[in-house]
Amino acid sequence: MxxxxxxxxxxxxxxxxxxxxxxxxxxxxxxxxxxxxxxxxxxxxxxxxxxxxxxxxxxxxxxxxxxxxxxxxxxxxxxxxxxxxxxxxxxxxxxxxxxxxxxxxxxxxxxxxxxxxxxxxxxxxxxxxxxxxxxxxxxxxxxxxxxxxxxxxxxxxxxxxxxxxxxxxxxxxxxxCASRGMRVVLKGKTSHAAAPQDGLSPAKAMARLMPALAGLGPGGELDSEYALTTLTHAELGERTFGVAPGFGELWVTLRTVSDGRMARLVADAEALVRQHAEADGLGVEITYDDVFDxxxxxxxxxxxxxxxxxxxxxxxxxxxxxxxxxxxxxxxxxxxxxxxxxxxxxxxxxxxxxxxxxxxxxxxxxxxxxxxxxxxxxxx
Known part of the structure; x- marks a missing residue:
């Protein structure tokens, strides 16, 4: 040139x-x-x-x-x-x-x-x-x-x-690596902050899920079993002091070396989310974006x-x-x-x-x- x-x-x-x-x-x-x-x-x-x-x-x-x-x-x-x-x-x-x-x-x-x-x-x-x-x-x-x-x-x-x-x-x-963004929405019921017992808050389920999801993908060697889960965003309820939250949202990036390992990680992550949501009587919605094979x-x-x-x-x-x-x-x-x-x-x-x-x-x-x-x- x-x-x-x-x-x-x-x-x-x-x-x-x-x-x-x-x-x-x-x-x-x-x-x-x-x-x-x-x-x-x-x-x-x-x-x-x-x-x-x-x-x-x-x-x-x-x-x-x-x-x-x-x-x-x-x-x-x-x-x-x-x-x-x-x-x-x-x-x-x-x-x-x-x-x-x-x-x-x-x-x-x-x-x-x-x-x-x-x-x-x-x-x-x-x-x-x-x-x-x-x-x-x-x-x-x-x-x-x-x-x-x-x-x-x-x-x-x-x-x-x-x-x-x-x-x-x-x-x-x-x-x-393969990767995808997993969006988890937990659905409960709002209540007055003075009477949280009359609502259904996702707070406890979110607190349990964040370390639990991270534990599914600790990273490590880039071999066939490599899996990394990275929490990128969390939101709980409205930005107000008067309302006990009725919804929560977690964004997690899942990452693996192979598509097969990704399929297993997705299945494990979805099962974990549903387990914790059901334990607290919460509704749940899981969607994906930024999906890379x-x-x-x-x-x-x-x-x-x-x-x-x-x-x-x-x-x-x-x-x-x-x-x-x-x-x-x-x-x-x-x-x-x-x-x-x-x-x-x-x-x-x-x-x-x-x-x-x-x-x-x-x-x-x-x-x-x-x-x-x-x-x-x-x-x-």
């Missing part, structure tokens, strides 16, 4: 950074991406996939493998704290996970493909919405438009604070990425452990040989989702070169 190209892409990343849109609301981001892609003259640009998803198809016209390269469109509902001149201009929202950088990397691939098309098969650039909620990849693949842009292989990346800048971590098999890297796809790192001289660390973070990229592995690699954002870099996080521009060329080298192993 020439210095001029990198400077142009960096400026583009800063533009995207200033106008973040959260999951499901990426309309303007998607339109800008489609506009930028048009200058690279792909054979086809498909929009509105699974919401605001975009795909650009670079087709050789010859028989051969179809290769996908995926990034994400969405930002986070977090107020950015930064002195950068390109700080978010949208109050309460920010690209604090680096998806602005991921998009820019894939646009860098598009620029190289405009100069040199694949010689066989095709390369499909995937701009996926709503990764942060776990809904985007599922909706993208479920959309009838997806059939025309489905691929045999698909690669993705995520930047990783704590890993040396520009280095790569890669593993075969389990790559990202486990993400598994295909061995063949991993070897292609590893070879690309070696060709580019990128430091590579092969790992036997998945990341605790969840990723909806695992949905793409249900129809293709898929693998995600982790690209180091720096050992002392602010963590993902921190208010002072910012994507390192030094990763733009590294990520684009790895993706392009991996895809050309298959398509020439």
């Amino acid at each position: 020439t210095p001029e190209t990198l400077a142009r892409l960096t400026a583009l990343r800063h533009e995207l950074h200033q106008y973040p849109e959260v999951s499901g609301q990426e309309e303007k981001t998607a339109a800008r991406i489609a506009e930028l892609l048009s200058q690279y003259r792909p054979e086809e640009i498909v929009t509105g996939i699974g919401g605001h998803g975009v795909a650009a198809v670079f087709d050789s016209g010859e028989e051969g493998p179809s290769v996908g390269i995926r990034c994400e469109l969405d930002a986070l509902p977090i107020q950015e704290v930064s002195d950068a001149p390109y700080v978010s201009r949208v109050p309460g929202k920010g690209h604090l996970c680096g998806h602005d950088g991921h998009m820019t990397i894939v646009l860098g691939v598009a620029e190289e493909l405009a100069r040199q098309r694949p010689t066989r098969g095709r390369i499909v650039l995937i701009f996926q919405p709503a990764e942060e909620t776990g809904k985007g990849a599922l909706a993208y693949r479920a959309d009838p438009k997806f059939r025309n842009v489905a691929t045999d292989y698909v690669f993705s990346l995520h930047n990783l604070p704590g890993l040396a800048l520009g280095g790569v971590e890669l593993c075969t098999g389990p790559a990202n 486990a993400c598994t890297n295909d061995p063949d796809a991993v070897e292609i990425l590893a070879a690309a790192c070696r060709v580019q001289g990128v430091p590579l660390r092969l790992s036997e452990k998945p990341q605790k973070f969840s990723e909806d990229f695992g949905q793409f592995a249900k129809g293709a040989k898929a693998a995600m690699f982790w690209l180091g954002a720096g050992e002392e870099h602010p963590q993902l989702h921190n208010p002072d996080y910012d994507f390192p521009d030094d990763l733009i060329a590294v990520g684009a070169d790895i993706f392009l080298t991996a895809a050309r192993q298959l398509t020439g």
Whole structure:
């Protein structure tokens, strides 16, 4: 990548950074991406996939493998704290996970493909919405438009604070944990605070459930039995001194290495909730959100990425452990040989989702070169 190209892409990343849109609301981001892609003259640009998803198809016209390269469109509902001149201009929202950088990397691939098309098969650039909620990849693949842009292989990346800048971590098999948000609503009956005995308070059941649910998932080694339950929110009654509470709500994140272990954890957690609710005569409602299946890297796809790192001289660390973070990229592995690699954002870099996080521009060329080298192993 020439210095001029990198400077142009960096400026583009800063533009995207200033106008973040959260999951499901990426309309303007998607339109800008489609506009930028048009200058690279792909054979086809498909929009509105699974919401605001975009795909650009670079087709050789010859028989051969179809290769996908995926990034994400969405930002986070977090107020950015930064002195950068390109700080978010949208109050309460920010690209604090680096998806602005991921998009820019894939646009860098598009620029190289405009100069040199694949010689066989095709390369499909995937701009996926709503990764942060776990809904985007599922909706993208479920959309009838997806059939025309489905691929045999698909690669993705995520930047990783704590890993040396520009280095790569890669593993075969389990790559990202499954997770889901469990919302528990306990239903009783309010009463005057002077006569709590005339109501039905969920307070005691909530007090028992919080440590009990935590005990189901103590964390530990990232093996097949790994389970982590994290209490993220609790609410009891109204904010008043005159009313004894009649409802309670708990939000708990469940996390496991595999989907099978998740199914067992869900069953155990639901049974525990119902047991404590019934013991106190409470009604109960359990719902789920932010559902992420486990993400598994295909061995063949991993070897292609590893070879690309070696060709580019990128430091590579092969790992036997998945990341605790969840990723909806695992949905793409249900129809293709898929693998995600982790690209180091720096050992002392602010963590993902921190208010002072910012994507390192030094990763733009590294990520684009790895993706392009991996895809050309298959398509020439």
